[in-house]
Amino acid sequence: MTDLLSIDYVETDLDALADADGKLAILVTPDGKLDPAGRRVNRLTKQAVARLVDSEAWEKVKTGEGFTMGFPAGLAAEALLVVKLDRRPSVADARKAGASLAKFKGKAALTLCAGAYQRAADIALGLALRAYGFDDHLTKEKPEAKGVTIHCAKPDEVKPEAETAMAVAEGVFFTRDLVNEPANVLTTTEFANRLSAMTDLGLEVEVLEEAELAELGMRTLLAVGEGSESPSKVVVMKWNGGGDEKPLALVGKGVVFDTGGISLKPAGGMEDMTMDMGGAGVVSGVMRTLARRKAKANVVGVVGLVENMPDGRATRPGDVIRSMKGDTVEVINTDAEGRLVLCDIMWYAQERFEPAGMIDLATLTGAIIIGLGHENAGVFSNSDALSGAFLKAAGAENEGAWRMPLGDAYDKLLKSRVADMANVGGRAAGSITAAQFLQRFVKDETPWIHLDIAGVASVKSETALAPKGATGWGVMALDRLVRDDYES
Structure with missing residues (x-):
């Protein structure tokens, strides 16, 4: 059977964001409010996130979708995705955000800063479902898909919900x-x-x-x-x-x-x-x-x-x-x-x-x-x-x-x-x-x-x-x- 994406849940560590491997993603509310992780990434990128959410480009981003910054200054990550999402999103919007993260991730490692956002398990479910690919009969060499680390405020509460989501x-x-x-x-x-x-x-x-x-x-x-x-x-x-x-x-x-x-x-x-x-x-x-x-x-x-x-x-x-x-x-x-x-x-x-x-x-x-x-x-x-x-x-x-x-x-x-x-x-x-x-x-x-x-x-x-x-x-x-x- 096609393998599920590997997803780990850890307590938010703001100090680790600057050195995150692969790709990095943060969540920002539609009106541009930043949580602690967003503020930390904003400082590391010399206010690039703030400039984005104040721009016309942010207005065009739909809820659950994101804006990609390639090779952001101040971060080790090769790319940063800023996802527009309410702090208390609907199930549909949370899973849509997860799907956006999956397309952004590709085969690279991904670190997501979910903080105190609700429905982290639904974000993970959307991410896992959209990461699916059926390539059993392709003979070309397949790059190994690296996993996802989700930083959240209460990982012990998210994990049981996420286990049910992954069973689905x-x-x-x-x-x-x-x-x-x-x-x-x-x-x-x-x-x-x-x-x-x-x-x-x-x-x-x-x-x-x-x-x-x-x-x-x-x-x-x-x-x-x-x-x-x-x-x-x-x-x-x-x-x-x-x-x-x-x-x-x-x-x-x-x-x-x-x-x-x-x-x-x-x-x-x-x-x-x-x-x-x-x-x-x-x-x-x-x-x-x-x-x-x-x-x-x-x-x-x-x-x-x-x-x-x-x-x-x-x-x-x-x-x-x-x-x-x-x-x-x-x-x-x-x-x-x-x-x-x-x-x-x-x-x-x-x-x-x-x-x-x-x-x-x-x-x-x-x-x-x-x-x-x-x-x-x-x-x-x-x-x-x-x-x-x-x-x-x-x-x-x-x-x-x-x-x-x-x-x-x-x-x-x-x-x-x-x-x-x-x-x-x-x-x-x-x-x-x-x-x-x-x-x-x-x-x-x-x-x-x-x-x-x-x-x-x-x-x-x-x-x-x-x-x-x-x-x-x-x-x-x-x-x-x-x-x-x-x-x-």
């Missing part, structure tokens, strides 16, 4: 690595192996093979992988950190590569379908975070790992398949395969665990990108309480999410002449009819959310806290939901 960051990194990995490396077997290795963290992990899946009746899931040489699998991860209460179930689509099957996708852009296991990646990252921070909650993660390939054995358009629930599905389009994976593992999760709530995640439809772009995931739910709690958690973590409608009129679009339902309902409202399909496999007593993350799992340009590529969207929001609503 580790889960995000795990998800990003999985989503970024090419399909010839992240086969269904390799994916299952990486999840099995998390038993070292205290998770209980089971891998169900094709014979077991067939015995359970997971025919819709197995139908997706019929054309692939990679065996279909279901991985169950259990974290039992709570009492006797029923668990929250997280269910993820794990299509390690999606050609579309017999309903073959166009060649242009098909290389991006390595990310079609993003839902399973998020579930895996959340489970890793929960184990790392020893969450006092019961959570089960269930992911279906398949590859959708065309072959003489592949499922055809027009085939009728019986699900684990017992309902029959007419496959109109083999490229609408994610819902076939999810419906079986959703039913399995409910039958086996009787969860207190269930949340499924999937890079399910291109339609959600048309509707919401790359800023928000689509949220579909049968429960105002559960969806409200999730949207609150997502808002607290600044992960975009927007609730979408469900309704009987959409459900009618899934009618089939030869089976209980079709797997698609036409172009109109494509993300909604996909959710309506899944809702048929949700028991009446189960509070449920479907998250369509097709637009947010992997993006073509950098975001506030991630370089282009996999974002790890959802790990922070779901961990927050567990902390706020399911911890004992």
Whole structure:
């Protein structure tokens, strides 16, 4: 897994600032007020900081961003970053400041003077998340990234918060690595192996093979992988950190590569379908975070790992398949395969665990990108309480999410002449009819959310806290939901 940035927390030492190696950063309020570290650096630089904050250049700097001074006189550091930040910043601004520090830092050592500023752990989280880079398959020599030292007023109080933040960051990194990995490396077997290795963290992990899946009746899931040489699998991860209460179930689509099957996708852009296991990646990252921070909650993660390939054995358009629930599905389009994976593992999760709530995640439809772009995931739910709690958690973590409608009129679009339902309902409202399909496999007593993350799992340009590529969207929001609503 990609290594987290090394970050140390020490009590503020003003005498050490002049000789700090690498790069140095200080925090200054939007109105230009300097804390003790800022005043010390200002004196060392012969009032250069004061001149900056009194200039028009400072007015143009946005909160959470910084102004760089190269080779500042009076300092051993090769560069100084002056970051604009309130003494009591919002979570978003603190993490944005951390991201600015990460881009400023590069591979060099960095000393940050945080002083008595609040949310130092959030600054560190933003720094760690934005420092991520996926370079496993680059053969050129990679310079070693040096660490960060954060000077703060009360390091003993910051460290426990920072440990929790780094557990979240580790889960995000795990998800990003999985989503970024090419399909010839992240086969269904390799994916299952990486999840099995998390038993070292205290998770209980089971891998169900094709014979077991067939015995359970997971025919819709197995139908997706019929054309692939990679065996279909279901991985169950259990974290039992709570009492006797029923668990929250997280269910993820794990299509390690999606050609579309017999309903073959166009060649242009098909290389991006390595990310079609993003839902399973998020579930895996959340489970890793929960184990790392020893969450006092019961959570089960269930992911279906398949590859959708065309072959003489592949499922055809027009085939009728019986699900684990017992309902029959007419496959109109083999490229609408994610819902076939999810419906079986959703039913399995409910039958086996009787969860207190269930949340499924999937890079399910291109339609959600048309509707919401790359800023928000689509949220579909049968429960105002559960969806409200999730949207609150997502808002607290600044992960975009927007609730979408469900309704009987959409459900009618899934009618089939030869089976209980079709797997698609036409172009109109494509993300909604996909959710309506899944809702048929949700028991009446189960509070449920479907998250369509097709637009947010992997993006073509950098975001506030991630370089282009996999974002790890959802790990922070779901961990927050567990902390706020399911911890004992």
